[in-house]
Amino acid sequence: MRHINYFGVILTIVPVMFAMALWDKPNDTDARVVLDWNELIINTAAEVDRFQTLRSNRAVPMVQLAVHDALNAIVPVYEQYAYTGSNEAAHPVAAASQAAHDVMTELFPNHSETASDLHRQWLGEIPDGPAKEQGIVTGKLAAEAILQKRENDGYDSEGEFTPRDEPGSYQITPPFDEPIGTGWPDTEPMSMIAPDQFRPGPPPAVDSEQYASDFEEVKRLGKKGSEQRTDDETRIGYWFAEYPTVAYPDFSRTYVAEHEVHPWSAARLFALLAIDNFDGLISVFDAKYEYAFWRPYTAIRNADQDGNPRTEPDPDWEPEMTTAPHPDYPAALSTLCAGGAEVMKDVIGTPNFNYARRSGNMPEGLPAKRSYESIDDAVTDCLDSRIYNGYHFRTGLEVGDEMGRERARHLLRNYLTRRSGTDYPDLAAF
Numbered sequence: 221m222r223h224i225n226y227f228g229v230i231l232t233i234v235p236v237m238f239a240m241a242l243w244d245k246p247n248d249t250d251a252r253v254v255l256d257w258n259e260l261i262i263n264t265a266a267e268v269d270r271f272q273t274l275r276s277n278r279a280v281p282m283v284q285l286a287v288h289d290a291l292n293a294i295v296p297v298y299e300q301y302a303y304t305g306s307n308e309a310a311h312p313v314a315a316a317s318q319a320a321h322d323v324m325t326e327l328f329p330n331h332s333e334t335a336s337d338l339h340r341q342w343l344g345e346i347p348d349g350p351a352k353e354q355g356i357v358t359g360k361l362a363a364e365a366i367l368q369k370r371e372n373d374g375y376d377s378e379g380e381f382t383p384r385d386e387p388g389s390y391q392i393t394p395p396f397d398e399p400i401g402t403g404w405p406d407t408e409p410m411s412m413i414a415p416d417q418f419r420p421g422p423p424p425a426v427d428s429e430q431y432a433s434d435f436e437e438v439k440r441l442g443k444k445g446s447e448q449r450t451d452d453e454t455r456i457g458y459w460f461a462e463y464p465t466v467a468y469p470d471f472s473r474t475y476v477a478e479h480e481v482h483p484w485s486a487a488r489l490f491a492l493l494a495i496d497n498f499d500g501l502i503s504v505f506d507a508k509y510e511y512a513f514w515r516p517y518t519a520i521r522n523a524d525q526d527g528n529p530r531t532e533p534d535p536d537w538e539p540e541m542t543t544a545p546h547p548d549y550p551a552a553l554s555t556l557c558a559g560g561a562e563v564m565k566d567v568i569g570t571p572n573f574n575y576a577r578r579s580g581n582m583p584e585g586l587p588a589k590r591s592y593e594s595i596d597d598a599v600t601d602c603l604d605s606r607i608y609n610g611y612h613f614r615t616g617l618e619v620g621d622e623m624g625r626e627r628a629r630h631l632l633r634n635y636l637t638r639r640s641g642t643d644y645p646d647l648a649a650f
Contacts (some may be wrong), residue, residue, distance in 0.1 A: 318359025442610030539610025
């Protein structure tokens with residue numbers, strides 16, 4: 221059996237050709253400092269816990285928000301999040317680097333040497349003088365603000381979960397002994413009013429016709445080695461068995477570098493993606509443990525107990541890929557794929573950009589590269605993939621998609637919005 225580390229597998233994105241006419245940017249840009257710190261915090265977070273806890277999923281948006289706030293303290297292009305001060309005399313590179321450095325070293329002290337090396341490199345590119353000094357001050361203040369704002373936010377809460385012995389109730393699936401994410405619903409969100417703000421209604425009853433339809437689909441197409449699944453469907457299942465937590469930032473870094481996106485825009489994009497990812501996990505795990513709905517692995521093996529005459533058990537049924545240790549409904553992957561896609565569509569200005577990448581998760585002999593002409597097409601396959609690898613029922617995937625889009629639209633309407641009357645600064649002036 222091929223085991224998948226649920227949050228630990230990393231997406232590798234290869235941008236090919238993008239529609240970029242609608243991305244608001246000036247002519248002369250250099251977002252390298254923003255890109256370098258995003259790459260470092262993503263790689264460090266993946267190394268720390270492979271994104272399987274909220275520790276790393278929380279650290280990324282905190283770093284990105286500190287960078288965003290520091291830049292907008294110098295020239296207020298976008299609304300700030302935690303630090304609302306201003307300092308037009310500060311150098312943006314010094315401010316951004318200092319902000320990222322201070323948050324990262326506070327959250328990941330064992331990686332402070334790596335962070336300090338990058339920070340020294342960036343400070344070394346700035347001439348000594350008042351602007352540099354003021355940039356350092358501004359960066360420190362931005363870091364302090366986000367660290368204080370997120371203090372005691374409950375990210376390390378530990379919830380209790382006791383499986384119920386009844387049809388439809390979640391049972392921990394092998395090879396795992398403990399569920400993950402039980403305390404995530406007790407965490408303070410970054411953009412939502414509360415963890416249950418976008419909580420959906422319950423999953424279909426196990427004796428319903430809708431449940432039977434969902435059951436038959438994943439039973440046929442998600443079975444290990446299923447002959448009813450096409451080769452391309454198998455590839456889709458493996459290709460998307462990786463998370464957008466890293467994929468979307470990777471994609472965006474290349475886009476920003478290739479198209480000279482202004483650092484203020486780049487910092488906002490990375491912050492929005494990271495907030496959406498963090499709140500997406502809180503939101504979906506709130507619903508997961510509210511309903512505690514069983515996975516296909518348990519449901520198909522125990523269909524003789526569900527009271528539904530339309531379902532037939534298969535006591536030996538195995539999913540194509542190892543099921544993650546948390547409930548089915550709603551699906552986490554679909555809410556993160558859809559939410560992040562909404563953010564990217566809004567910032568880029570169109571869904572019609574070529575989305576392509578190489579997956580590091582493909583079995584030997586299967587092509588690792590896949591591309592889409594629209595991000596919405598990619599999200600469609602993202603949902604279907606969880607059927608093909610035997611993880612989820614269709615309804616949980618569709619509900620996760622709806623949650624993700626609604627949550628992202630709320631984020632875009634209410635946070636880091638464009639201020640009126642302020643243009644992007646000319647970087648040559650610093």
